[in-house]
Amino acid sequence: MEVGWEERRGDVVLVVRGLPAGAAARVYPADVLGDDRTAPRQPMAGRWEAAGTGAVFAPRFPFLPGTEYAVLAGDGEPAVLRRPPAPGPRQATVVAVEPALDVVPRNLLRFSVRFSHPMSEGWALRAVRLERVADGAVVPGAFLDADPELWDADRRRLTLLLDPARLKRGLAPHREAGYPLVEGDEVRLVVDEDFRDAGGRGLLGPAAATFRVGPDLRGRVRPDAWTVSAPPAGTRAPLRIRFDRPLDRSLADRCLRVADRPGAGTTAPDGRGWSFVPDRPWTPGPVPIAVDPALEDVAGNSVARVFDRDLTVASDDPLDPADAVVLTAPVAAGDSYAARHER
Amino acid sequence: MGSAEHGLQVGDTGMASIGALAFGPDDVLFAADSRRARVVALDVADTATTAAAGPVDLTDLDGALAAYLGCDVADVALRDLAVHPRTGSVYLSVMRGSGTAGRPVLVRVDRADGSLSDVPLDSVAHAAADLTDAPAEDDPRQDTWLGEGEAREYNGRVLRITRVPARLSAITDLAYVDGAVLVAGMSDEEFASTLRRIPFPFDGRQAASGLEIFHVSHGMWETASPIRTFVPYEGGASILASYTCTPLVHFPMADLAAGGRATGRTVAELGWGNQPLDMVAVSQDGAEHLLVSHTAYPLMKIACADIDRQEPLTEPKEPTGVPRTLEDVVGVSLMALLDDEHVLVVQADDAGVRSLRSLKTASL
Numbered sequence: 001m002e003v004g005w006e007e008r009r010g011d012v013v014l015v016v017r018g019l020p021a022g023a024a025a026r027v028y029p030a031d032v033l034g035d036d037r038t039a040p041r042q043p044m045a046g047r048w049e050a051a052g053t054g055a056v057f058a059p060r061f062p063f064l065p066g067t068e069y070a071v072l073a074g075d076g077e078p079a080v081l082r083r084p085p086a087p088g089p090r091q092a093t094v095v096a097v098e099p100a101l102d103v104v105p106r107n108l109l110r111f112s113v114r115f116s117h118p119m120s121e122g123w124a125l126r127a128v129r130l131e132r133v134a135d136g137a138v139v140p141g142a143f144l145d146a147d148p149e150l151w152d153a154d155r156r157r158l159t160l161l162l163d164p165a166r167l168k169r170g171l172a173p174h175r176e177a178g179y180p181l182v183e184g185d186e187v188r189l190v191v192d193e194d195f196r197d198a199g200g201r202g203l204l205g206p207a208a209a210t211f212r213v214g215p216d217l218r219g220r221v222r223p224d225a226w227t228v229s230a231p232p233a234g235t236r237a238p239l240r241i242r243f244d245r246p247l248d249r250s251l252a253d254r255c256l257r258v259a260d261r262p263g264a265g266t267t268a269p270d271g272r273g274w275s276f277v278p279d280r281p282w283t284p285g286p287v288p289i290a291v292d293p294a295l296e297d298v299a300g301n302s303v304a305r306v307f308d309r310d311l312t313v314a315s316d317d318p319l320d321p322a323d324a325v326v327l328t329a330p331v332a333a334g335d336s337y338a339a340r341h342e343r
Numbered sequence: 344m345g346s347a348e349h350g351l352q353v354g355d356t357g358m359a360s361i362g363a364l365a366f367g368p369d370d371v372l373f374a375a376d377s378r379r380a381r382v383v384a385l386d387v388a389d390t391a392t393t394a395a396a397g398p399v400d401l402t403d404l405d406g407a408l409a410a411y412l413g414c415d416v417a418d419v420a421l422r423d424l425a426v427h428p429r430t431g432s433v434y435l436s437v438m439r440g441s442g443t444a445g446r447p448v449l450v451r452v453d454r455a456d457g458s459l460s461d462v463p464l465d466s467v468a469h470a471a472a473d474l475t476d477a478p479a480e481d482d483p484r485q486d487t488w489l490g491e492g493e494a495r496e497y498n499g500r501v502l503r504i505t506r507v508p509a510r511l512s513a514i515t516d517l518a519y520v521d522g523a524v525l526v527a528g529m530s531d532e533e534f535a536s537t538l539r540r541i542p543f544p545f546d547g548r549q550a551a552s553g554l555e556i557f558h559v560s561h562g563m564w565e566t567a568s569p570i571r572t573f574v575p576y577e578g579g580a581s582i583l584a585s586y587t588c589t590p591l592v593h594f595p596m597a598d599l600a601a602g603g604r605a606t607g608r609t610v611a612e613l614g615w616g617n618q619p620l621d622m623v624a625v626s627q628d629g630a631e632h633l634l635v636s637h638t639a640y641p642l643m644k645i646a647c648a649d650i651d652r653q654e655p656l657t658e659p660k661e662p663t664g665v666p667r668t669l670e671d672v673v674g675v676s677l678m679a680l681l682d683d684e685h686v687l688v689v690q691a692d693d694a695g696v697r698s699l700r701s702l703k704t705a706s707l
Contacts (some may be wrong), residue, residue, distance in 0.1 A: 041428050042459050044413035060461070061448070064414050064440055109534060120442035124418065125678040141616060144587055148362060148377050148513040150531035165588035166615065170564035173589060173615035198442035200608075227447070250532045252551040252634040295458070300534045307534065 002141040003071050003079040005063075006114060008054070012063050012083070017054035023074035024048075027057055030080050044069075064112065065200070076281065092117040093198040094207035097189055098249055099298045100269045104169060105217035107167050109193060109300035109307065111160045112190055112250065113207075119153040120196040121148070127195035127270045133186035133210060139326035141166075142180040155198060167300075168308045181213045217245060219300040220306055223291045223325050232331040233284040239329050241289070245272040248296045257291035284333040291325040351386050352467040356465050358383060358629065361436040361447035365424035367519035367543060372425065374436060374449065375514035375526070382517060382524055382541065386468035387451070391430035395454035398685055399433055411459045412439045412448060421697075426679045426687060430454060431536055431689060433679075433699070434462075446455075454700070470581030470674040472545040474511045482610075503668055506541040511537075516572045519543070519673075520579040520596065527570035527584070536567040538599065554599055556584070558592045559655065574622035576631055576647055581648065583633055585619035591635070593666070610653040611645070611664035613637070621679040625704050627684060634686060634707065635667075636677060642672040644707060668707055 002017045010089035016025050026043035042112055045060035063069065068084040070078040097250070098112040113128065124146070130139045143160050150159040162180050165173035181187060188210045192202040225244040231237035254265040263278035276289075303325055305318035315325035319325075349371055353455065353648050360378035367373055401407055409416045420438040427434065433452040438445055449462040512531040517524055526539040538554045547639045566588065573584035575596070582594045592607035599605055613619070617639035624647070625632050631647040645667045653665040674691035680685040683699040692698070 006559065021582050027413065028410050029414055032410045041410045043410060045411050045459075045461070046413070059413050061414070061439060061446070062417060064444060067413075067415055067418075069413070070535075097483045117441070122441050123446070146513070146529070146587075148515075150512055150529060151510065152531055157531070160589070161534075164534070164568060168560070168564065168566055168568075168588055171588055171590065172612040177615040196442060200442055200444065234429075243555075248532065294533050294535075296534065302533075305567065309557070311563055319632060331634055 001073055001079055002054075003081050005081070005083070008058070009077075011058065013055065014059070014063070014069065014071065014081075015040060015051070015078075016057070016073070016311050019054050019113070020074040020076065025055055025071055025073040026060070028070050028072065029187065030070040031068045033072075033078065037038060043072075047106060069197055082117045084109070086200050088199065088201065090193075090197075090204050091118065092195075092201070093204050094191050096208070096269065097209035098269075098301070099193075099246055099271055100209075100249075100300070101246055102212060102258070103214040104181070104211045105299050106179050106181050106213050107213060107216045107218075108162060108181060108213075109163065109164070109296075109298065110304055112247075113158045113160070113189075115158070118198040118271050119151075119158070120153075120198055120200065121151065123195045124149045124158055128158075129190050129192075130180070131165075131188050133188050139180055139187065141177065143178040146254070152250070164300075169325055174204060183213050183215060185213045187211055187213060204285045217297055217301065218306065219247065220319070221247065221295060221297050221303045223327055226327065227326055228239075228289070228329045230287070230331050231282050233282045233331050233333050236281050238277045239282075239287065239289075240276075241274045241327070243272055243274070243302040246298050249296060253294035257290045257292075259288045259290060261287065267288065281301070282331045284331055287329040287331055288295075289327040291327065293319055293325055348544075348557075349384065350470045350546075351384060353384070353466065353468045355465045356383050356385070356467060356469045356471070357448045360438060361449060361464075362422045362514055362654070363517045364423045364436050365518050365524075366425055366428050367524070370427065370429055370433060371543075372449075373517055373519060373524050373543075374422065374429075375517055376447070376471075377512065377514045377528075380511045380514070380528075381471050381473045382514070382526055384472075384524075384543065384608075385449070385464075385471045387427070387434065387449070387461065387462050388428050388468070389430045389432055389451070391427075391432060391453070391455065391475060393430075395431050396682065397465060397656065397683060397685055399452065399454065399457070399699055400701060401699040403454060404689060404699050407459065408435070411450070412437070412463075414439055421677070421689065424677050424679050424687065426681050427454075431682065432503060433681075454653050460595065463567070470545050472524070472541050474514070474528065474539065478672055479587050496499065515570065516576050518573065520555065520575045520582075525573070525582075525599070527573055527574075529569040529587075534567075534569070536569055538570060538666060539575075540599065553674060555604045556592075556594070556607060558586070558590065558609050560609055560612075564653070572619055572621055574633060575623055576624040576633060581647075583645075583649075585622070585635075589613045589618065590656075591619070591645075595654075599678075608653070608655045609654070609664070610650050611667065612656060613640070620676050621678045623680055626683070627679065627704060628707075636678055636688070640669060642670040642707070644668045644670055652653040672702065 040083045068082045093116045096114040130142045144163045191207045193206045229240040229243040249271045265276040296302045309316045358376045363375040366533045406417045414599040418440045422436040435450040437448045441572045511528040513529045516527045524541045540677045568586040590609045591611040594607045620636045633645045635643040677689040690700045
């Protein structure tokens with residue numbers, strides 16, 4: 001019995017020649033068949049067509065690159081053949097680890113890893129770890145085992161939550177195990193090169209980012225404490241905001257809007273500021289900037305509510321969910337660039 | 344089943360992933376597609392005419408799925424299971440392969456003979472409800488973001504603000520209750536706590552279904568946290584939910600149906616290093632109980648009557664909350680009610696090999 005691959009109408013099929021008379025062939029992934037020759041198991045789904053003294057197998061699900069398949073017919077030994085591995089060299093890299101800060105709060109809620117290419121799921125907890133710089137020990141149970149994993153729509157940004165139960169005061173896991181991070185420690189987030197891209201290839205190389213753990217970040221995000229720099233009329237100079245604390249970069253990208261003026265807003269990589277460049281030059285007058293109250297800092301405190309509310313502390317009270325938060329940048333007439341600061 | 348009356352039409356579902364499963368009215372199966380942030384209602388067209396009875400057992404489930412799907416065991420990711428209410432056949436949501444090669448498969452385990460087949464997701468009567476109601480990068484709605492919604496006065500200006508809803512990147516659980524699909528999900532951005540309620544048949548209504556869920560821990564700390572898994576019980580009058588931060592929280596369904604904000608009652612706390620995985624409601628001697636599977640603990644049983652009696656946890660010293668018993672059953676992850684006498688579970692043995700097993704309800 002001979003077996004081989006052929007392509008028919010763009011699909012890969014398995015061709016068997018010299019099939020023993022009267023024998024029906026079955027296909028298994030070799031990994032699953034193992035040494036078991038009796039193979040009581042239901043074989044791979046697909047359709048057989050007789051072809052001369054042989055047969056052609058069109059699988060219900062396409063053969064996978066790099067996978068070995070075994071064909072069983074009659075009492076003979078299985079014929080084994082392998083699909084060629086996925087082509088192409090490794091190309092994906094880690095572009096950034098966020099927050100891009102030297103010092104993170106002890107109650108940090110999440111890390112994000114940005115990749116250069118779309119990635120495969122299922123590697124977050126296998127190929128990413130948090131370790132102490134001092135002795136290289138892995139911080140145990142630091143990340144929430146999120147299933148499904150938290151990816152953005154194009155599978156380039158992975159969000160890793162530090163176990164929220166260990167961050168929230170009053171919960172049993174917090175009382176038992178404490179914060180995942182220890183103030184004063186240096187920790188390193190490591191991404192192994194085994195992390196697979198969407199094509200199944202590893203990374204070009206491993207990546208790591210080091211952080212010092214600072215004090216807790218508490219309280220609601222306070223847009224009234226931000227510094228707003230207004231641009232002069234007649235120019236396309238950027239309108240700039242400096243935040244009161246480091247914010248989540250992805251949320252800041254989504255949660256800040258300039259009314260009635262098309263343009264592009266960009267959050268600084270370190271999450272400490274935001275700038276907006278209009279498509280057309282500024283005209284004099286106040287420019288309202290709407291802040292979605294969902295906007296969070298790196299510890300998960302938002303404009304609307306704190307992450308971990310102490311019911312005995314009045315300043316932890318949430319905003320009315322319908323409260324609008326709007327900042328104003330006064331664009332001044334005239335051609336001199338005199339940035340105005342407004343609180 | 345009357346597919347047409349539920350608005351289901353034959354065609355390609357276009358599903359990019361498959362996760363949580365739940366049967367609804369007239370044998371409609373709801374399946375979560377996290378990658379496309381949508382819920383798909385499917386007519387699985389189960390042709391069995393009579394309900395098969397008896398236990399279902401399938402040893403080395405991952406191996407059986409890998410053989411059927413033509414891939415290595417490492418390329419099989421079992422997501423959820425559901426039991427067809429009329430035929431008793433078992434439906435498994437499976438991801439085959441990952442990355443660009445990853446594709447969703449809905450596998451059917453025939454109740455009568457244990458054979459595997461699959462529902463063709465590229466040609467099946469279906470309807471979908473999108474959950475990505477946040478504007479995309481190039482969505483023109485961004486321009487009107489300041490122009491809709493309730494009028495508020497701020498700094499002397501009257502503005503109309505519409506909040507941008509949380510973008511959903513992972514659907515953690517779903518269930519059908521009383522004319523609607525309840526969907527729990529997580530965002531990769533916002534640490535949101537929204538339970539969506541989508542009326543079925545799907546008619547585009549969903550904006551009003553967002554529901555912020557809070558619970559109070561020990562009377563001191565208030566938490567908004569995404570729901571990881573939940574189970575309706577008492578005929579849909581109550582919901583028990585587990586959060587990413589482990590406590591079990593009770594909500595009356597009436598609060599959820601009203602929309603807006605709901606505050607739950609924390610009825611049990613679990614220690615660190617353990618996560619609830621799945622929950623199922625079973626009836627024993629006329630009394631309703633909940634079975635809870637965990638990452639670290641054995642199977643846990645809680646009497647629903649005890650949940651109703653449980654005062655909200657108020658003292659940090661209280662270790663547990665609602666009374667629960669740990670069954671002598673380990674390695675259970677996914678669960679579904681198989682019939683009046685059995686609970687169908689995915690159970691791993693000491694070597695980590697997972698099998699489909701039917702546990703006698705009376706023995707639990």
